[in-house]
Amino acid sequence: MRLEEITPKNYEAALELSVRPDQDDLVEPVVKSLAEAFVFSPYAWPRLVYDGERLVGFVMAFLDIPWNEARDPSDRRSGLWRLAIAADAQGRGYGRFAVEAVCQEIRARGGDRAYVTWEPRAGGPEGFYLKLGFRVTGERSGGQTVGVLDLPA
Numbered sequence: 001m002r003l004e005e006i007t008p009k010n011y012e013a014a015l016e017l018s019v020r021p022d023q024d025d026l027v028e029p030v031v032k033s034l035a036e037a038f039v040f041s042p043y044a045w046p047r048l049v050y051d052g053e054r055l056v057g058f059v060m061a062f063l064d065i066p067w068n069e070a071r072d073p074s075d076r077r078s079g080l081w082r083l084a085i086a087a088d089a090q091g092r093g094y095g096r097f098a099v100e101a102v103c104q105e106i107r108a109r110g111g112d113r114a115y116v117t118w119e120p121r122a123g124g125p126e127g128f129y130l131k132l133g134f135r136v137t138g139e140r141s142g143g144q145t146v147g148v149l150d151l152p153a
Contacts, residue, residue: 001097003047003059006034013055014048020087026119030058033082040065044081045105049098056089058082059098061105078106079115079148083125099132107151114151117144 006014014030037044043065049057060082067075080102085094103114116134118125126145130136134147 001056001094002050003098003101004050006046006048010048010055014058017055017058017084017086019084020090022123023087026121026124027082027084030084033058033060033084036060036081045102046082047098047101049085049094051089051092051094054089055086056092056094057085057098059084059102061102063106063109064111077113077115078109078111079113095128096132103149103151107153112151112153114149116147116149117141118147119143120145 004010011034014034017030019027033046037046037060040062043062045061045063047059048055049059059080061079062081063078064076065078066073067077069075080099083095083098085098099114099116106114114134115137116129118129120126129147132149134149137146137148139146
């Protein structure tokens, strides 16, 4: 497994990536993520997940983004912004690999915590994130649950 940057050669395949229909409300389409990556380019870190030559997922991190400037202008965070594993590739460790790769990038940039948000509903990704070691912070962001994972050096 590996991550690759989005390029003119692979972006069209990235746009075709889709999750299971019952997950459509849990993750934005890749096209929206790429638009956000463009608009928020100082903070966004989008990558494609490959297994050999097969595209199996999309992951995007946020790196050192202002979290809630109105409440605390110095609160800057890094973490997982988006994760989408292709419908036919789920349950094979690609999501775990992508999250671990994001955490590795955060550590390489001097970070010691990774954040994530998720939709709190049955069938949502909460169990996945908790199994990876994230813990609920008690915060909400855009109606979503906020989780944090400590990243030891």
